[in-house]
Amino acid sequence: MTDTITGNPTIEAYHGPIDLSRPHFVGVGGCAMSGLARLLAELDHHVTGSDLHESATLAALRTADVRVQVGHDPAHIEGASCVVYTTVAQNSPEVRAARTAGIPVVHRAQVVEKLAANRRLVAVSGSHGKSTTTAMIAHILRTLGQDPTYLVGADLTGPGSGAHLGRSRLLVAEADESDRSFHFLTPSIAVITNVTDDHPENFVTHADVMRAYVGFGGRIAPYGYLIVNADCVGATVAASAVAAERPDLTVLRYGRDRTADVRLLDVHAEGWSASATVRLPNDVEIRLTLPTPAAHHLDDMAAAVTCGLALGLHGAKVAGAACTFGGVRRRFEHIDTRAGVTVIDSYADHPHEIAADLDAARTLARGRVLVVFQPSGHARVLAFGERIGRVLADKADHVLLLDVHGTVPDGRPKADSTAIMARLRDGDYCLPLGPDHAARVVARMAGRGDVVLTMGTGDVTGYGAAILDRLTTRSEAVLSA
Numbered sequence: 001m002t003d004t005i006t007g008n009p010t011i012e013a014y015h016g017p018i019d020l021s022r023p024h025f026v027g028v029g030g031c032a033m034s035g036l037a038r039l040l041a042e043l044d045h046h047v048t049g050s051d052l053h054e055s056a057t058l059a060a061l062r063t064a065d066v067r068v069q070v071g072h073d074p075a076h077i078e079g080a081s082c083v084v085y086t087t088v089a090q091n092s093p094e095v096r097a098a099r100t101a102g103i104p105v106v107h108r109a110q111v112v113e114k115l116a117a118n119r120r121l122v123a124v125s126g127s128h129g130k131s132t133t134t135a136m137i138a139h140i141l142r143t144l145g146q147d148p149t150y151l152v153g154a155d156l157t158g159p160g161s162g163a164h165l166g167r168s169r170l171l172v173a174e175a176d177e178s179d180r181s182f183h184f185l186t187p188s189i190a191v192i193t194n195v196t197d198d199h200p201e202n203f204v205t206h207a208d209v210m211r212a213y214v215g216f217g218g219r220i221a222p223y224g225y226l227i228v229n230a231d232c233v234g235a236t237v238a239a240s241a242v243a244a245e246r247p248d249l250t251v252l253r254y255g256r257d258r259t260a261d262v263r264l265l266d267v268h269a270e271g272w273s274a275s276a277t278v279r280l281p282n283d284v285e286i287r288l289t290l291p292t293p294a295a296h297h298l299d300d301m302a303a304a305v306t307c308g309l310a311l312g313l314h315g316a317k318v319a320g321a322a323c324t325f326g327g328v329r330r331r332f333e334h335i336d337t338r339a340g341v342t343v344i345d346s347y348a349d350h351p352h353e354i355a356a357d358l359d360a361a362r363t364l365a366r367g368r369v370l371v372v373f374q375p376s377g378h379a380r381v382l383a384f385g386e387r388i389g390r391v392l393a394d395k396a397d398h399v400l401l402l403d404v405h406g407t408v409p410d411g412r413p414k415a416d417s418t419a420i421m422a423r424l425r426d427g428d429y430c431l432p433l434g435p436d437h438a439a440r441v442v443a444r445m446a447g448r449g450d451v452v453l454t455m456g457t458g459d460v461t462g463y464g465a466a467i468l469d470r471l472t473t474r475s476e477a478v479l480s481a
Helices: 031-042 056-063 091-099 107-116 129-143 207-218 233-245 295-308 315-321 351-364 380-393 435-445 459-478
Strands: 023-026 048-051 067-070 082-085 103-109 118-125 147-150 172-173 189-192 225-230 251-257 262-269 274-279 287-290 331-339 341-346 369-373 398-402 451-455
Touching: 023 031, 023 091, 031 048, 031 056, 031 082, 031 107, 031 147, 031 398, 056 067, 082 091, 082 107, 091 103, 103 107, 107 118, 107 172, 118 129, 129 147, 129 172, 129 295, 129 315, 129 331, 189 207, 189 233, 189 295, 225 233, 225 295, 225 315, 233 251, 251 295, 262 295, 274 295, 287 295, 287 315, 295 315, 331 459, 341 351, 341 459, 351 369, 351 380, 369 459, 380 435, 398 435, 435 459, 451 459
Parallel strands: 023 048, 023 082, 048 067, 082 103, 118 172, 118 189, 147 172, 189 225, 225 251, 251 262, 341 451, 369 398, 369 451
Antiparallel strands: 262 274, 274 287, 331 341
């Protein structure tokens, strides 16, 4: 992995009292930040925030009594009791000004930990599947009348829908490994969905990644639970290391492996359905179905069911509640089907995620699988570009490759799409243009039964609407001919 470390917020972190009476959020438009800001506003704190661009998320925050401004300016922190940031914003003008003025600068995860002080924290970590698993746990608990507070790093429906202030003492939250900020958390129950080499901007070696997860597991509260994916070698190795140091913890495993306490059997995906038999620890077996062709979401469901058992809920009821889960925005989300062409939006940007979503698209397609892919993160493209290109070439029929999304830290190398493009086939495209151009190309190529994925963490999510509009126009032109 590439040595492009951009920051570890646990080093030289603020350790004093955190006054949340007037917090200012830098980068408040992000899914995780906006949800936390809205929760504090609902708790009657006077919350302000700023972001670079206007968005639907900022509009939603304004309706929730959060005062937000577009652009970053030191003047925005005037009167703030603390400034809340994520690592990507560590060098923003507001953060620098706050440090100079002596205003406490606290990482988002530190605020989550403060919220958890009077609650029981369920923290979901992992290289992939965190948002879906967190949302599933929250959904199961709400369905069974538990009403937890939750913080999901993605929208469930509209902007800002990934957070909820509940009445119970349960707090369900994503635990972000990307910058080691999950080391601020002290969960009662910790979930590790998988451990994969990722975030090369912050981790140099695989051993670095493993140490981060072992450190997270070691922070679990006394006599708590560690829930791990039995099918992931990294997760099980990390769990063994944690258990060796923490014999007080209960380790529960889920997955398809025979060692799993909650075991998936007979996994099957067809059309808009993925199903499996779940064998619970008492050997009761229940057939469960999710309305998605993404079979890997069944692994997330097994993690959520295992968490429900750790919380003392009835296994069959937990499993039944999981079946009514409606999904998370941008996690293999069905946007629409027009002219016989199905458009899916995917957040995948790592080779493993890309492969899983393309496999799901293949089970759904009656024709070809077309991908509009936007590489995300210069360090990630430099480290994984060749692997990404191989996966796209192996599993997609045609690829439209966009420019790399993301900023480059000072002094760090900039990437382009060359390494990815080198692995693609003749007939694939590299398009440094916007959604209109991509939509024209896709609409010209796509036929009935094809599946189109807009894929990546950047603004490619907006390309789906343009593609659907072009497909509609094409269909109307055929009908009128």
